[in-house]
Amino acid sequence: IQIMEKAEGRNQTPIVEFILLGFGNFPKLQPLLFLVFLVIFIVTVAGNILIVALVVADCHLHTPMYFFLGNLSCLEICYTSTLLPRLLASLLTGDRTISVKGCILQTYFFGILSATESLLLAAMSYDRYLAICNPLRYAALMNGRVCCQLVAGSWISSFLGCTTINIFLFKSKFCDSKGIDHFFCDFSPVIKLSCGDTQAVQVLTFIVSAIGTFVPCLLVLTSYIRIITTILRIPSTTGRQKAFSTCSSHLIVVIVYYGTLITVYVAPTANTPTVLHKLFSVFYTVLTPMVNPVIYSLRNKEVTGESYSSTSCFQKQAWNL
Numbered sequence: 001i002q003i004m005e006k007a008e009g010r011n012q013t014p015i016v017e018f019i020l021l022g023f024g025n026f027p028k029l030q031p032l033l034f035l036v037f038l039v040i041f042i043v044t045v046a047g048n049i050l051i052v053a054l055v056v057a058d059c060h061l062h063t064p065m066y067f068f069l070g071n072l073s074c075l076e077i078c079y080t081s082t083l084l085p086r087l088l089a090s091l092l093t094g095d096r097t098i099s100v101k102g103c104i105l106q107t108y109f110f111g112i113l114s115a116t117e118s119l120l121l122a123a124m125s126y127d128r129y130l131a132i133c134n135p136l137r138y139a140a141l142m143n144g145r146v147c148c149q150l151v152a153g154s155w156i157s158s159f160l161g162c163t164t165i166n167i168f169l170f171k172s173k174f175c176d177s178k179g180i181d182h183f184f185c186d187f188s189p190v191i192k193l194s195c196g197d198t199q200a201v202q203v204l205t206f207i208v209s210a211i212g213t214f215v216p217c218l219l220v221l222t223s224y225i226r227i228i229t230t231i232l233r234i235p236s237t238t239g240r241q242k243a244f245s246t247c248s249s250h251l252i253v254v255i256v257y258y259g260t261l262i263t264v265y266v267a268p269t270a271n272t273p274t275v276l277h278k279l280f281s282v283f284y285t286v287l288t289p290m291v292n293p294v295i296y297s298l299r300n301k302e303v304t305g306e307s308y309s310s311t312s313c314f315q316k317q318a319w320n321l
Contacts, residue, residue, distance in 0.1 A: 014173055018190075041080060044084075083106070107169065118212060169187075184281075256288055
């Protein structure tokens with residue numbers, strides 16, 4: 001009854017476009033924000049392309065860890081390209097409108113990429129767990145075939161989950177206010193503008209999000225508990241430092257990713273200012289893809305080129321497929 005009364009109280013005229021309010025409350029800062037986000041976009045794309053190029057071109061990086069890293073960098077390029085070009089266009093032209101279909105498509109791709117990133121980080125933590133906790137069986141358990149299956153599984157499962165949600169979202173009609181107080185089409189602000197009963201799609205979204213985000217987070221947490229326990233058992237200080245260095249980059253990325261994710265979607269309450277929520281979202285959606293290649297570049301000697309094995313690529317043991 002309440003849902004019907006709410007729907008009746010709304011303007012029932014269907015709308016065909018939304019207005020992404022974004023950072024429109026700060027008109028004087030629009031040129032500065034445009035330059036800042038443009039630099040971030042260029043640095044993010046260039047940094048991740050460089051990582052992919054290094055992983056492909058350098059045979060010393062043809063290992064499972066860097067295979068996952070190359071896929072993560074490809075994902076970050078797609079992730080940034082899904083959000084920032086539209087934001088840059090609105091900051092440059094002042095036109096903040098976006099079609100309903102375009103908004104839902106952005107939500108769709110954003111969901112797929114976010115879920116895939118969670119699963120890839122879980123796969124990378126599993127790789128580090130095997131490397132440190134089961135080093136003798138690592139080559140057999142983490143071969144090329146398994147790596148490809150983990151990456152393909154991450155993409156396919158994310159695609160299926162988000163497609164299921166967006167089938168319902170595409171069928172929704174929007175007839176409330178056009179304004180979305182965000183700089184991109186996130187699921188929560190979009191679904192609030194729907195005219196009909198959204199309880200089913202919200203429950204479905206919660207289930208898919210729990211499976212696609214919380215389960216990988218638990219897997220990552222479990223892996224690192226085992227990793228840290230194993231490292232602490234190593235008798236020598238040098239051995240512990242060497243073991244920790246093999247997973248330190250991934251651990252930093254995981255902390256940054258899940259720290260910002262929790263800050264944006266779990267910690268905020270009804271009293272959280274909208275501006276603060278947007279700022280946290282910038283860290284999660286814009287800055288994280290930019291810092292990931294920097295973290296891996298600075299923390300891995302293989303990427304910086306400081307430590308290469310004297311053994312030639314052709315003499316190295318093949319990465320079994």
